[in-house]
Amino acid sequence: MEEKYIAAIDLGTSKIALTVAKAMGDDVQIIYYKETPSDGIRNSYVFNPMKAAGPLRQAIDQAEQELRIKILQAVVGLPRYAVRQVTANAKLPRTDSDAGITREEIENLKSMAVEQYPIDDPKKEIMYGAVAQSFSTDDSFNHVESDIIGMPSETIEGNFKVFIGAKRQATNIDSVFNSINVAVARKYFTPDVVAKAVLYDEEMDNGVALIDFGAGATSVTIYSRKVMRHYASIPFGGKVITTDIKSEATVTEHLAENIKLAYGACMPDRLQTLGEKSLQIVDENRVPQQILPVKYLSEIITSRVREIVNAILYEIQESGYADSLRSGVVLTGGCANLVGCATFIKELSGYNVRIGYPRHKFSASGCQGILETSATACAGMVLAAKNDHIVSCIEEPLAWTEESEAATEEPAAEETTAYVPYETNDEETPQQETYEPQNDGVLFDTSDFIVPKEERKEKKKDKKKEKPSIIWNFISKKARNIVDSMGDLYENMSDEQI
Numbered sequence: 154m155e156e157k158y159i160a161a162i163d164l165g166t167s168k169i170a171l172t173v174a175k176a177m178g179d180d181v182q183i184i185y186y187k188e189t190p191s192d193g194i195r196n197s198y199v200f201n202p203m204k205a206a207g208p209l210r211q212a213i214d215q216a217e218q219e220l221r222i223k224i225l226q227a228v229v230g231l232p233r234y235a236v237r238q239v240t241a242n243a244k245l246p247r248t249d250s251d252a253g254i255t256r257e258e259i260e261n262l263k264s265m266a267v268e269q270y271p272i273d274d275p276k277k278e279i280m281y282g283a284v285a286q287s288f289s290t291d292d293s294f295n296h297v298e299s300d301i302i303g304m305p306s307e308t309i310e311g312n313f314k315v316f317i318g319a320k321r322q323a324t325n326i327d328s329v330f331n332s333i334n335v336a337v338a339r340k341y342f343t344p345d346v347v348a349k350a351v352l353y354d355e356e357m358d359n360g361v362a363l364i365d366f367g368a369g370a371t372s373v374t375i376y377s378r379k380v381m382r383h384y385a386s387i388p389f390g391g392k393v394i395t396t397d398i399k400s401e402a403t404v405t406e407h408l409a410e411n412i413k414l415a416y417g418a419c420m421p422d423r424l425q426t427l428g429e430k431s432l433q434i435v436d437e438n439r440v441p442q443q444i445l446p447v448k449y450l451s452e453i454i455t456s457r458v459r460e461i462v463n464a465i466l467y468e469i470q471e472s473g474y475a476d477s478l479r480s481g482v483v484l485t486g487g488c489a490n491l492v493g494c495a496t497f498i499k500e501l502s503g504y505n506v507r508i509g510y511p512r513h514k515f516s517a518s519g520c521q522g523i524l525e526t527s528a529t530a531c532a533g534m535v536l537a538a539k540n541d542h543i544v545s546c547i548e549e550p551l552a553w554t555e556e557s558e559a560a561t562e563e564p565a566a567e568e569t570t571a572y573v574p575y576e577t578n579d580e581e582t583p584q585q586e587t588y589e590p591q592n593d594g595v596l597f598d599t600s601d602f603i604v605p606k607e608e609r610k611e612k613k614k615d616k617k618k619e620k621p622s623i624i625w626n627f628i629s630k631k632a633r634n635i636v637d638s639m640g641d642l643y644e645n646m647s648d649e650q651i
């Protein structure tokens with residue numbers, strides 16, 4: 154059985170996530186996952202291809218260097234916002250009424266429904282996808298796809314939900330990838346692939362609403378009898394929460410994001426003793442700027458989350474399936490781990506709520522990030538590409554030499570500085586997150602850690618040591634070659650020593 158590689162890219166409002174997997178039959182192994190801050194993307198769609206191309210090229214270059222491969226093409230997700238759904242029908246006469254209906258006939262019926270549906274303005278809209286709702290024969294109705302196959306009939310009729318989006322948003326994705334010479338192997342309508350990566354079969358059968366709480370858009374996908382029945386989205390997500398914190402606390406957007414990740418929580422009345430604490434915000438010179446009470450921070454976050462959840466609950470009510478969700482709500486996306494968010498949704502809706510992580514349909518040794526809620530889109534696209542028999546998306550590992558590696562090595566910096574997060578007088582935090590501050594917080598100097606150039610080169614040859622991930626995230630680009638040679642030193646240092 155031939156081994157193939159799959160590269161999946163999630164173009165998000167706040168980050169670009171790139172995943173590389175090896176697939177052989179049903180065996181899928183994630184060998185790479187990393188997130189890079191994005192640009193030129195708003196509400197989950199690319200509005201400025203030129204800005205979006207830079208971070209994407211950087212993410213691909215980093216993956217190619219670490220894996221020593223060449224990415225030729227990738228699967229990518231379509232925007233989640235500004236998508237409307239319509240109903241389409243198709244009827245197919247059969248030549249042999251006594252023979253059982255085949256899967257090929259079902260696929261032909263799907264193609265007919267998509268091709269024959271009249272789009273109002275083909276210059277501005279395209280179809281993102283179609284999902285079969287039910288099938289009928291001469292004398293029976295309302296069958297799901299698995300039941301209709303094998304039934305004899307003179308005709309077969311199908312009802313479909315067709316999802317239509319803006320053509321410009323789809324062509325902008327092509328523009329981004331064309332500018333960096335990477336082909337788009339396939340564009341996926343991500344709500345469906347995310348659901349199949351997160352939800353269990355019994356949930357989709359009994360009725361469930363999947364809320365994908367992202368940075369730029371929040372969507373709800375409803376399943377019943379294992380079929381996707383309804384989809385809706387709103388143009389708000391975690392980014393507006395960050396903007397609220399930025400405005401109310403008068404801090405930079407980067408610091409507001411860090412505060413949200415480290416100390417953000419819903420439901421201020423349930424913070425217990427933490428609600429009495431305050432954060433002291435300092436500038437780069439360690440001069441105190443202001444005090445931000447944790448309870449007030451929670452009130453800011455809760456107010457915005459309430460608006461977003463109420464909008465999603467309205468969409469669930471409009472779907473007609475509000476009373477059929479016996480499996481409740483599954484919450485996923487980058488904001489799903491906001492402390493108290495799941496409990497808050499349960500309180501507002503009355504549904505049982507669980508956090509949706511990628512199901513273990515693949516191995517991911519050494520790629521723990523792929524198991525987080527923010528990686529569900531990449532996980533879903535990898536599994537879908539495997540099932541769709543997407544051809545290998547990368548070339549075989551490149552034969553890199555020590556000379557070629559040395560040619561890409563950056564000049565050693567004699568002295569450099571970087572920033573670490575702000576500090577607080579509170580040792581108790583509602584959650585533990587890894588985040589990357591940008592020029593905010595307390596300044597520290599790395600010049601004391603510089604080692605001789607020859608020693609750095611020797612250590613570069615030894616690939617047995619891994620880079621210290623936490624420190625690596627906080628060090629500026631110019632200092633990376635310094636830290637690369639100092640794994641042992643950093644690993645043996647405490648936070649206080651640093």
